[in-house]
Amino acid sequence: MKCNRNHTLPSVWRSKVAIRAAKWRRNFKLPLIKHLARNPFICDCNLRWLVEYLHANPIETSGARCETPRRMHRRRISQMRENKYKCKGTEAYRSRGAGECASIHDCPDPCVCEGSIVDCSGKRLRDIPENIPSYTTELRLNNNAIQKIRANGFFKKLQHLNKLDLSNNEITELEDGAFHGANQLTDLLLTENKLKDVQSKMFTGIPNLKTLMLRTNLLTCISNDTFSGLESLQLLSLYDNRITHIMNGAFEKIPALTTL
Secondary structure (H helix, E strand, C coil): CCCCHHHHCCECCCCCCCCCCCCHHHHCCCCCCEECCCCCEECCHHHHHHHHHHHHCCCECCCCEEEECHHHCCCEHHHCCHHHCCCCCCHHHHCCCHHHCCCCCCCCCCCEEECCEEECCCCCCCCCCCCCCCCCCEEECCCCCCCEECCCCHHHHCCCCCEEECCCCCCCEECCCCCCCCCCCCEEECCCCCCCCCCHHHHCCCCCCCEEECCCCCCCEECCCCCCCCCCCCEEECCCCCCCEECCCCCCCCCCCCEC
16 A cells, blocks of 8 residues: 555645744654755754754755855755854844744844844834844843833843843833843843832842942932842942932842942
């Protein structure tokens, strides 16, 4: 009894999915033939495993080619040497989560991306761009026209974010838990905004914060729970505000504070 080839050949022909270094290496059983063509492969260091596999098992016959990066465009995957599959600049960050098939965004317009730094400064933005890459470690949003930071879960996807610069905007409100999810955030710059009041709930969900810059705002009073919960905070800048009252014990809940 002969098998029907149309039903036995594993194929991803004409798929629109950008295939990266998925979990195939663990469960990839040797088929008779494999069709991989017409997929926009990202041929960087994270696809090297597949090339090594195809060199050892020459089963790919559909002529699958690379789409990006530009230096690899239209190259036959199975015919390129393993050492050609490299990560340069942002490539290492863009495909970092490829093994989990993580969604990876390109640099959002009108920002500029260099390595893991996303620079959206001075673009007259009124809101934070939605498609900030998940690999971002530093996000520059200074010198814009942002008025409010919403608690919409935006920062939960930025698990590598270390520094967030929101200075010189028009921010009047931080919703409670606005930064929640940015677990690796260490530096938060809110200098030169229009904040009249800050409360501890605004800074929940950022346990590793070490630097908080609130210089040149409109703050008038610091209560004894304004900064509670920020146990890792080392530097707090309140310079050039309108502060008239600081309640007793206002800084006792910041045990790591060294510079005020």
